[in-house]
Amino acid sequence: MPRYLEHVDAGPARRLAGTSVEADARRGRGATANPEGRFERSRRESFDDGWGPSETPHLRTHVLPERACHIITRNASPDIPFDRSINPYRGCEHGCIYCFARPNHAYAGLSPGLDFETRLFAKPDAAKLLERELSAPGYRPRTIALGTATDPYQPIERTHRITRSVLEVLARFRHPVGIVTKSNLVTRDIDILAAMAAERLVKVAVSVTTLDPVLARRMEPRAPHPRKRLEAIERLSAAGIPVMVIVAPIIPSLNDHEIEAILAEARARGAGEANHVLLRLPHELDALVSDWFAEHYPDRARHVFSLIGQARGGRVYDAAFGRRMVGEGAYAELIVERMRLAKARLGYAGERVTLNADAFAPPGAQLSLF
Template sequence: MADKRPHRGATLNRESTRFNLPERMADGDWLDWREAVDGAAPKLRTTVTVEKPKTIITRNSSPDIGFDRSINPYRGCEHGCIYCFARPSHAYHDLSPGLDFETRLFAKPDAPALLRAELSKRGYIPRPIAFGTNTDPYQPIEREWRITRACIEILADCHHPLTITTKSDRVTRDIDLLTPMAKQRLAAVAVSITSLDPRTAMTVEPRAPTPARRLAAVEKLSAAGIPTYVSIAPVIPAITDHELEHLVARAAMAGAAGAFYLPVRLPHEVAPLFRAWLDTHFPERAGKVMAIIRSLRGGRDNDPDFFTRMRGQGNWAELLHTRFQIASRKAGFGGMKLSLRTDLFRPPPGDQGELFD
């Protein structure tokens, strides 16, 4: 049964069955019971658990992704974006990709030490490290945990290139680190903006900063000399696609170096969560939205195939591509020409090196 919660994205909290995990029972938290007795829906409080991974750099060999390594300081994301393709990863923890993904978070405070160790390994070959590929590195808990900043500090010291993708204007906090890196072609940022309408944004991405704050972040980052792009990702048919041209134009006005877009993807448990969300928030157009998505995805809710998963297929995908190209030309944007340097990298100094500094 769908459960519309204020300021939360998913309307369901079903367990995943892909890994044959047992169904999780209610924990009986006394505050939840008290609120239920008072007649209100139990309030979902965000909790953070410390995770202790053995490594922090994640590698991938996907041919349609422009990076081969990434860092995710957190697991789960309080922004609560209903379309987030990272939601299924919570199933590995015997947690729901639904509301658990937004409320039961994991932090990796050992990430900076692990990063330093991995960069120190003999034979390490530098390539840009991507932040924000799974969950947002600047989600609200970064304010206290500051794991993302600590990792950037190490990369800055080592002259190691990085890219950041985020929905949060909190990224501007780290301009002091990113500007010197950008001057050496070591840093670039993409700010994700899916809608200019505050009400739509609040429904699609309930705990992310407002579109106005994100555009202000683009302006501030660009003014600081940091190559900044606007990620219009995802484009949701019949909900946000009509804003595509306006988003490109506003990105240019904010000083962005360019923009790019991706059609919505619904892998694994994301598809039923998205359908339930549509039925709750957009019941009058739910059928239309899913029909267009299936036309984009070869008749399925999701297309996992390389390359087509990023751009879609069919007439609707071609129309979207044409609209974006025309809007980009009008905005004065060229292609994505970003190239970060790797030749400046120097490994972190060891204990012996620090002794004689």
């Protein structure tokens, strides 16, 4: 059940006692702490007993292979426009403090905090699994969402190239795909994406959280600079690839004043659609974000969480379909109206680009005629 915001009126943002990690050790990371996941039976606290050096080694990124049985994940959520998705990686080196996928790391017995951005899993068999699943008798194509939980173009994609291998399969099968990313690395694959776009098989959503590089470095330390994301929108659009800009997450009293500026910058570079998501704080994310505010913006924490509570029915988080993405109440309605007015003024499309599922053609399928 959602927890109520007792801490909003009780004082400033809370610290995660005993789980914070020294700033030097986590330099370049988003989370300020590494608490146990919600399924763990024990809790650990670090402290200096005076018997040795207290320095914590600098946190490095570790990538382990994950041997999945299936690569397409299905969902029946009524408030999202896709029923299947692929995530080539678990965990994300971008380190965005607000990432709603952080709590998923608890299922692997790891922390949604610093573990989420330093202990990653890659699925090297993704392309092979995808080819098998798309070739299965009775498979019916609908748009696959690529990167719904963690970014398919996070830094480790440069060497692992799993996302590109997945796109190569989708292109061969002429299967529609929607990509969500905040990385300009997506432009590396313009050769594949442009060819798919010519058949209405792809569109790309680029997340732009802020135009302020200082705020971006604090919130999403290993994600590309906001300028690089805008340049990616421009390059994709110039190649004929439909682009949506996602203003996400909108964090009250932190980046909400930038909505119109982000939409204007993205539109000037060719984005045709726009959407937004209000900050979501499921499970451990509430405490992690609160700890982050206590370190970076302690003077704003009370106001931020008060507005979150107003938009979430007095709760830290409301997971109800239809409300979890945009919230409810006066503040949430104001954001929706600002988005609507700005999109209309800037000339964004009123309807989303529809991808073509009728082009689906598994390689070799025509041989069944003989």
